Every structure is written in structure tokens, then in C-alpha cells.
Amino acid sequence: MSACFQRLRAFARHVRAGQLLVVCGLLIGLALASAATWFVTTLRQQDIDDTAREMRNLALILADQTDRSFQAAELVQLGLIEHLRELGIDSPAGFEQHMASLDAHRDLKGRIAGVSHIAALALIDRQGNLINFTRSWPPPKVNDADRDFVRDLLGPDALPWLVSSPMQSKSSGNWTIYLSRRLTAPDGQLIGIVVATIETAYFEQFFARIALDAGASLVLYRRDGTLLARHPRIDDKIGRSFGNTPNFNRLVSARDGGVVRLTSTMDGKERLATSHGVAHYPLLVVVTDTIDAVLRQWRTEVRVFAGTTTLLELVIAATVLLGVRHLRNTERLETAKAAQLAAEAARTIAEAELRAAQERERAETQSRRHLVRFETALSNMLQALLMMDHAGRVLVVNRRFCELSGLPEGAVTPGMSYADLTELIVTKGNILRDDLAVIRRRRDELLGQQARSRFVWELGDGRTIAVTHQPMEEGWLTTYEDITDRRAAEAQIAFLAHHDALTSLPNRVLFHAELDHALAFARRGSALALHYLDLDQFKAVNDTLGHPTGDCLLQAVAQRLQNGVRETDTVARLGGDEFAIVQPAIESAADAAGLASRLIQLLQAPFEIGGQQIVISASIGIALAPEDGPDADHLMKCADLALYQSKFDGRGVHRLFRPEMDVAMRARRALEMDLRQALHAGQLRLFYQPLIDVRTRRVAGFEALLRWQHPTNGLVPPDRFIPLAEETGLIVPIGEWILQEACAAAGRWPDGLKVAVNLSAVQLKSRNLIPAITAALHRSGLDPGRLEIEITESVMLQDTEATLTTLHQLRQPGIQIAMDDFGTGYSSLSYLRRFPFDRIKIDQSFVRDLGKRADCIAIVRAVTALGTELGMAITAEGVETAQQLDTLEQAGCTEAQGFLFSPAVPESAVPDLLRRIADQPAPHGGPAMAEAAE
DSSP, X not given: OHHHHHHHHHHHHHHHHHHHHHHHHHHHHHXXXXXXXXXXXXXHHHHHHHHHHHHHHHHHXXXXXXXXXXXXXXXXXXXXHHHHHHTTOOSHHHHHHHHSSHHHHXXXXXXXXXXXXXXXXXXXXXXXXXXXXXXXXXOOOXXXXXSHHHHHHHSTTOOSEEEOOOEEOTTTOSEEEEEEEEEEOTTSOEEEEEEEEEEHHHHHHHXXXXXXXXXXXXXXXXXXXXXXXXXXOOGGGTTOBOXXXXXXXXXXXXXXXXXXXXXXXXXXXXXXXXXXXXXXXXXXXXXXXXXXXXXXXXXXXXXXHXXXXXXXXXXXXXXXXXXXXXXXXXXHHHHHHHHHHHHHHHHHHHHHHHHHHHHHHHHHHHHHHHHHHHHHHHHTOSSEEEEEETTSBEEEEOHHHHHHHTOOTTOSOTTOBHHHHHHHHHHHSSOOHHHHHHHHHHHHHHHHHTSOEEEEEEOTTSOEEEEEEEEOSSEEEEEEEEOHXXXXXXXXXXXXXHBOTTTOOBOHHHHHHHHHHHHHHHTTTOOEEEEEEEESSHHHHHHHHOHXXXXXXXXXXXXXXXXXXXXXXXXXXXXXXXXXXXXXXXXXXXXXXXXXXXXXXXXXXXXXXXXXXXXXXXXXXXXXXXXXXXXXXXXXXXXXXXHXXXXXXXXXXXXXXXXXXXXHHHHHHHHHHHHHHHHHHTOXXXXXXXXXETTTTEEEEEEEEEEEEETTTEEEOHHHHHHHHHHHTTHHHHHHHHHHHHHHHHHTSOTTOEEEEEOOHHHHHOTTHHHHHHHHHHHHTOOGGGXXXXXXXXXXXXXXXXXXXXXXXXXXXXXXXXXXXXXXXXXXXXXXXXXXXXXXXXXXXXXXXTTTOHHHHHHHHHHHHXXXXXXXXXXXXXXXXXXXXXXXXXXXXXXXXXXXXXXXEEXXXXXXXXXHHHTSOSSSOHXXXXXXXX
8 A cells, every 4th residue: 555655646746747847848938939029029120210210311311412403403593584684674575585595595504504413494485485495506496385384384373483293305305304483574474484404314313323222212202292203213103193192192291201111003012111301392202112121131030030939949848748758767867868958958049049140240231231321322412411419429421521621531430529520620621710610609599499491601711601400300410512613603694694794894784773873863963974985997807807806906995995984984885896984973064075085085096906006996975964864765865876976977086965966866767767668669769861972972871870759858869868778778678679670671772772780888798689680680681791780999998808709790691890989989909900890980079170170180081091901991970061071082981971961860761862862963062962951
């Protein structure tokens, strides 16, 4: 019994020990599983938090960079709009007239020359037509009224500006974002649209410089959900709207820096995403990474820990099982087995710890890669960046900050206090202590406000820094951008907007402002004079010596004018060789006349330009305020009229405005308007004066003379309207009409009779002269040998080579060329040598005094002998007496023209005139001819 009882007690003891061992094994297994689960969960959340923090910082930096890019483009637009307003462009017509020019095209190109990310700058009228474009000149004929960035700005409820969705450029074909801004008049009327374009490739290239995981993406949206740019790029998504998708709404509803988890509509992958709004524009920067990429390292660690934990659980279970099985064995065997199991368990734990250490090393490597990407983004920034914590210690600094501060790279380290940083910059950098004191005071103010702000920091060394302060959860972020060059470029643009580029004198815009300012004092009793000055021989200098010499001459003239006036006077260049001077605070008109006389004398002194002496003169018109006009426009009109009078009076003089000048100018303008209608109204007539062969006393031909039968003023003398027609260019169409009528009339005359037509210098410069003469001959069927073209000596002074070329072209088909009024102007025997004229016409001033002055007959004989020697016929004009005719015949003249034979008659009277002269006696029947003419 006792033996059995002992066995029973031993059995019970073993049973209790086995149960206790199982319970302990279960508790240890549960504890191990719970610890592993907590560790894995904590590690997962830590990886997500680290990635989210990096994504938030990256989104903030990219949003700030995007904001600066669009601000730079907007600054160019606002500068251009301000320039247009200074020019006084306040209507659609003025906008199209002034800005559709090559000068405006060059100005637009200069405005974006220093802003590389602006692809183009364009001006669009309110019908959507492109009127100027920096990519090409002339601009392509394009209408963009169908595009949203134009259509939305043309509507009645249009915003002042907008950022378009991306669309393909009609000129380059690239995907482009259009920043468009309305240009309005003071009354709110739309004048036009200023468009700055930024290609989406600019943002994609910037995003591409930031090293990312294979699953990461950087996206730029418009606030309405339109996709503007993405890296990696997905072509079929660019320009699409995602504004109504749940994902985009979650991003927008989350405040800046909020992180959401979503399934991407781009690629269907589950992603972690954060966004940050662009401060001044309806744009959103989104940074995403796939959950697979974010948790890739964590999943590796989980597999390791899961394997380790499972192995330990198996070891525990095996230990418990073996313990129960071998309780009955001897204590020594149990102890040995337990020790063996413990050793195996220790070895397994050691291996698990080794694997965990390896995984931690991999995790640190991955973290370093994230840090490298972040540092790459920082190093590629154009702005200096400094991130501080709330305690005032450095968290992040980039290379550009050290360059801006004049410090070597790496001199600023994380953890450095703000005080140590400023001391380091003062002692080893390039920023003065006083400048740092300014920025430190500004920083203290901003820290108290806890709001984003931007201001300009002027340094003592001349640099200008744009500073942006941004509060953050970790502290505050400040960026610094050196805008010195941009400010200098803006100052240069502002200078050019108000000054002449060649002479640096005030231009028309600044001149108007100075004149208005001076007139304000004139209205309170302080008189002023306005001088309009024009160089008299400047065109000849340009034509003979070239435009570079002409430009140098204008610069020298500007310098003399500035030296010849007071400091209070304003000298401006209005364009070409026109200058204006505002002379305030004068006592009387004598002060203005005295200044004008001094300036004329100054400019008459020879100029030394490129080793050559150039002599010019100047004409000046003067208007006085307030007596000649109370406002700028009226005063400038009076000065212009006085200048016109000074030129009319012989140039090289000055004239004060008189009211009768305005009356004369009004009459001249009225005459000009009537002359413009005269040709179409049939008021112009051709009269014909006979050319008589001196030897036979028979008609050799007729000279066509123009007459104007005005409906109210009667017959207008040619010397009144011919110069006006030449000045206005109307002589070209009138001259073509004369050629057609004269050739047609000559075609109806008997064979052998010629017709002579006068050509002016303006007609000889016309490209249509040769075709017009050819057409007139063709329509009339007139033999070219019966047409004689008369030119004056003054024509030969203007662009001689071109004139000679034209004359040779006219002579090729057989047309005869005559030099009219020989001896009255700039007679030069070189003209007769360089071009073999068919005829020389002696001016009537020499013929009129034949028999009265010996020099006249000497001149006539000399010209006749010269013409005969050169094989040229000689015609004498203004023959009125038989005695003059006999003298001319004895001198050797071949033809004569004048009232002795007949005045000019209409074409209808030509047949009767031919019959009357044919019925006259043979030679020496001059008196009878005179009677017939009467």
C-alpha cells in the first residue's frame, strides 16, 4: 500500500508539474507574441511618420519655388502694363497702333531676357488677335478667342487675371500654362490682354532634379483640380480635371501639410499624399509615394521579426512538450535537456538579434537616401534657405545660403544657435552687422505675428535681397533671393521707358510730364517757353555718310544742347532729328529768342565725327505760355507751327509763334484736303504749251502743264499746290495720272510731235515709276521716242546713284531725258558728264533779260556751246519777243517755248493751235506768230 501510495503521489506530482509547465509556456508565448506585435506596429507608424514629414517639407519648398516662378512672370506683366499707362495708351486703337510694332517687339523680348522660365510674352487685342509676340516678328496671324485664357478674360464678369489649364502652344507645340492679365482703361474698358507663358516642361524638369523613389510623384494642380504638370509625366493626364474626384477633395480639405492615404486615379496604386498651396496663386503642389515604397523596409523587418517570433514560440512549445514527456526521467536527464534547449534558444535569439541589427542598418541606409533626396532639392534651389526650430537653432540650411552670406560650404551646421550664426556671418561672411541688425529686428516682429510675410532687404554693399518668412510646426522657414540684377534690369527698363535709348535724353513720355509740371507753375504767373528744334541737313548726312555717323551726330547735338541750357531747362528728343526744350521761369519773349539764337550758333559750329567735319544748321519754333496756350497740347501745336514757319523762311532761323501762323496752317490743311479729292473729282486738268523748232518755226511738241480748277477758289496756281503735293506724297498718284493723260493725248496728235512731262524728286523715288510709265506708253500706243521726261537740277542732289540708275532705266526704251531750269540751282558740270541728257532747258530768268544784261547772253551762249559740244539739244523757256527769239537762234538754241508762240491751252485747242502756227510764214515770222497766239 505504501508503495502504491508513493507511486500515486509521484504520479500526481508529475501531473501538477506538467500542468504548471504548460501554463507557463502559454503565458511566455502570449507575452512574446504581444511584444512582437507592439514592436512591429510602432516601427510601421514610425516609418510612415518619417516619410510624411519629408513629404511635407518637400511640398512646402516646391510650393514656395512655384510661387516665385509665377510672381516673376506677374512682375514682368505689371511692369509692362505700367509702361503702357505711362505712354498714355488708354484705348484699344492706341494699344493696337503703338504695340503692333518692331520697337514694341524688341521691348517685350528685353523684359523676359532675364527670366529664363518665361517661354514667351504676348499681346492680344480684345477680339483675341495676336498683335505682338516675343517668339517671332512679325507675329503669326493667330486668333485665340477660342482659348479659355482669352475667352474668360473677354467676358463681362471676367477676373483681372487667371492661370490657364495647360494646352499645346500654336507656335511651339509644347504644353504650356498661360498667365493672362487684363489691360483696362481708367474707365474700366478692356484694351487688351498681356499673356506670359510658362511651359509645363519647366516644372517637370525642376521636379526631375529631385531624386525620388520609383513609386514617388510630384504633381502641380490648379485649385479647380486641373493637372498642370507631373513627374513622372503621364501624357494623357495633362490638362485633365480631377476636381470632382474624392481623392482631390480630400487633399483640398486637408490643411497645408496634411497627409492622407488614398488610391491613386493615375495608376490605381495605394499612396500616401500631402499637399501645400501656392501662396499667391490658385495652385496646389502635391507630393505622393506609394504605400509599397513607404512600407517596403518595414515589411522586410516584419518578416524577420515574424520568423524570429515563430521560431521562439516553437522552441517554447517544444520545451514544454519535452518537459511533460520527460518529467518521469531522472532529474539529471531533465536538467541536461533543459540546458540544451536553453542553449538552442539562446542561439536562436542571438541569430534573431543579428538579423534585427542588419535590418536596422538597412533602415538607416534608406533614411540616408531620403536625406540625400532632400539635400538634392535644397542644393538645386535658386534661393537661400534657412530652417530654424522654436528654440532658435538651425535645423536645415542649403548651399545657396552660405554663398549668399559669403561663408564656405559647411560652415553652418545643424544645432547652431541664431546668435552664433549671425556672429559667424559678421566675422567671416560678407554681410555687415548693421544689415544683420535690420533683419534680426524684422525676424522678431514676424515671429510674433505667426503669419507668412515677404519683404525686401537692402544691404549696405548694394545688394537687394527678397526675404520670405514662413511659420512651421517645427519652427520657421526663411528663404532669401538675391534680386539685385532683377532690380537693376527693372531700373534700366524704367529708365528706357522715359529716356531716349540713343542720346539718354528724356523721351516724349518724360517730356510731356516735365512740360505739364512747368505749365502748373506758369498758370500761377511764371512764364515759360517751349522750343521745337529740327536739324536741317540731317537727312543728307544719313544718306551720304551712313546711319552710324548720323547716330553719332545726334549724340553730339544732344550734348551741345544740354551744355547750352540751364540746369532747370529740360532737353528732350522727340524722335529722328527732332528735339524739344522746356525753358521755365523766363521774364519775356526776349529770353526765349536769346536761347534759340545761342543754340543755333552752337549747332552751326562744325562737328568732328569719325575724322570728318560735318556742318549742319537748325530751325527752331518757339511758343510761350500762358499767352500762346494754357495746356500742353495747344502749346506744342503752336511750337510746331512756329517751327514750320522757320523752315519755310529759309531754315537756320528761329520764329516765335504768331496767331496768323495757325490761320495759314489751317488754310494749308484745307487746301491739302481739297487736293486729296481733286484727282477723283476730276478737278485736275492738263494744258499743253507748244515747243517750237527755232530753225523752222514749226511745232516740235508740247509740254504738259498741270492746272487745278478749284470749285470755289477758281484756278489755283501750280506754285501753291505742287509743293504741297510733293510734301504729302500726293504727287505720285497725280504724276501717274499726268503720264497716262499726256501719253494718251500725244497718241492722238500727228506723228512726230512729242510730249514733255515733268517729274519731281518724289516721283523718282517711287518704286512704281517705271511700271507707271511703261503702262502709260502701252495703253496709249505711243512710241517711247515721243515721250520726254524733264527733271530739275535739284533732283540730282538727292541720292545721286539711285537717281542715275532710274534715269538709265527710263532711257533704255528710247525715252528722252531733259534737264529743266538749268543754271538756276546747283548746276554742276559733273551731272552732264555722269548722265548724257538729251536736252538742256535754259531757265526763263536768263531769257527774260536778253538784250538788257550782257551776262545773260554770255550764259546762254556758253550753255548752248556746251550742249552742242556734248551732243545735247537746247531749249529756251519764257520767250516773249521776236528779238529774244532771234538772239536765241543766233546763239544756237534748237527749240523755244513761251508766250510769243502761245500760252498753255487745253487739249481740245491743240488742233487749232497746230493749224494757226502751220499757216504762219517761214522763219523770221515771229510777229505774225505773236498775233496768232493773241
